[in-house]
Amino acid sequence: MSTTRLLLLGVVRIFQPAYGYQLRRELMTWNVQAWANINPGSIYTGLRTLAKHGYLLELEQDGAHRPGRTSYKLTTDGETEYFSLLRGMLWTVDGFHPDKMQAALAFMWSLRRDEVVDALEARISQLEAWLKSGPYSERQIREDPGTPNHVVEMFRITTARDRGELEWTRQFHERVRAGDYAFAGEPADWEPYPGMVTHWGEIPDPPANQR
Structure with a gap:
């Protein structure tokens, strides 16, 4: 939702x-x-x-x-x-x-570059923490006699996704830090077709409080 x-x-x-x-x-x-x-x-x-x-x-x-x-x-x-x-x-x-x-x-793109850089660093920290705790969670699953053995694979596929996202996030973070893409307050790095976007790269004024 x-x-x-x-x-x-x-x-x-x-x-x-x-x-x-x-x-x-x-x-x-x-x-x-x-x-x-x-x-x-x-x-x-x-x-x-x-x-x-x-x-x-x-x-x-x-x-x-x-x-x-x-x-x-x-x-x-x-x-x-x-x-x-x-x-x-x-x-x-x-x-x-x-x-x-x-x-x-x-x-x-509607956020400033410095916030995106910090947010990506926060995501990297979260993913690193999850992966660090992974072996202990897996050990708990394997040592629980009441848990079917195959459940560990459900955990492993989630870990694999997290590992893949961590690799991508690190690379994306470096690209953003290096100046790739355009963010709020910066010149656009592409040309929208006519009538599509009127405020790309601008920080728009707050809208009137109309209901």
């Missing part, structure tokens, strides 16, 4: 104000139905739910409230929630929900 919320708030923030069908079409190009387990038909419902909770402002065309013809923009609360979710997913490793880091990568 938190991944879906970040994706919806983030894509609205990029295109705002934008119609529901435009947001749905964009998210489908990200293949979110595969890695974030988002049903394409639920995107309109998610947008309306975020508007109901005050995170999005609905702008109806000619007073018509139709899924594809209502445009959205972030409210002040929506901007706050966006950054709260983004930072939570970036700073905290959740090995059982890799979709959270995948979503954070999609919007990491």
